[in-house]
Amino acid sequence: MSDNSSKLHQRAVYLRNLLIAHVTGRSVNEADYHKLRHYFMGHKDTSRIIPSVLEKHPDLSDLWQMMKYNYASHEDRKAFIDSEFSPFLAKLSPDSSQPSQALLSQNQFIDEPTLLKHWLKANEMLEMNPPVASEQMKVLLEKLCHQILRELKVVPDPRQHDLTPLVSLTERSLLLSPGKQHYLVVKALVAGCSEAMSAIDNLTAEGISVITDQAAIPKIDKPTSLVLINLYGSLASMLLSGWRVRQMLVEGNSQR
Structure with a gap:
């Protein structure tokens, strides 16, 4: 995996974690969200595969309005963000042949x-x-x-x-x-x-x-x-x- 691809994956992981923190009530740096959203939407290797949650929500307040009415618990909100980012992270994975990058599913024992x-x-x-x-x-x-x-x-x-x-x-x-x-x-x-x-x-x-x-x-x-x-x-x-x-x-x- 190239250095550039490795950075893409690291930034995607950071963005996923930032969104999980936000939808479970923690304070985050909204400027990071805007920078990374713009970065992935404009990057030639990611613009066509970004999670739909990034396309639909230009800022964190817009995302929060959707989440609080559709997902009651913190675990449900985490699971939603995980599901949105898992395919994206898998494609940017250091080894795309191994889907181990995806987080454990919500119900996996x-x-x-x-x-x-x-x-x-x-x-x-x-x-x-x-x-x-x-x-x-x-x-x-x-x-x-x-x-x-x-x-x-x-x-x-x-x-x-x-x-x-x-x-x-x-x-x-x-x-x-x-x-x-x-x-x-x-x-x-x-x-x-x-x-x-x-x-x-x-x-x-x-x-x-x-x-x-x-x-x-x-x-x-x-x-x-x-x-x-x-x-x-x-x-x-x-x-x-x-x-x-x-x-x-x-x-x-x-x-x-």
């Missing part, structure tokens, strides 16, 4: 094989596109947290969108009444997840994006991305294992 598959792919992608590699694992961790919380019938605060409080809520929820037999096991598995997220926040505290050549590009180098990939993967593994131990208790009680 994350189990151990799924986690391992995406963890390995993220490490393979590291050579070609470090920012996208770490972002893929971050998205997987976020979706796993929502999956576990749905199973536990815990509803996250709709005003809170950051990953750190989501992981903390998942950790606390797994420790609520897991049963005496497995409490210490669950506690040992998931304790420290919040501290790990604090470490991630500190690692990325200087910001992850800059404006280059009038378009935004994620600013995460290969060594940092490698650390992030494995931190996100380890956190997902601990939370999934904690959930499995709870399930063991539930299944054991149902057989008595």
Whole structure:
């Protein structure tokens, strides 16, 4: 993949993430949206394949009006943006023969094989596109947290969108009444997840994006991305294992 194509893909990922942040209530730089929308609509390699959401909505306020009336939940809004950008990202992918660039589908269940598959792919992608590699694992961790919380019938605060409080809520929820037999096991598995997220926040505290050549590009180098990939993967593994131990208790009680 050429350097120019790599930049196209990185900018597309940044734009997708910007739109997800906007439609879930977070503050974003609208100037970035206008620059990148103009950039992709005018680029010879992307003008005919840009997501329709970019063509239809000249500014973020227009997009917001459409989203708030048609998609009630944050997850539905994220899924819409994901579906709009997945074909676009796949065509700009470092390896278009591998559709692994697309995010997990909204309803895809994350189990151990799924986690391992995406963890390995993220490490393979590291050579070609470090920012996208770490972002893929971050998205997987976020979706796993929502999956576990749905199973536990815990509803996250709709005003809170950051990953750190989501992981903390998942950790606390797994420790609520897991049963005496497995409490210490669950506690040992998931304790420290919040501290790990604090470490991630500190690692990325200087910001992850800059404006280059009038378009935004994620600013995460290969060594940092490698650390992030494995931190996100380890956190997902601990939370999934904690959930499995709870399930063991539930299944054991149902057989008595």
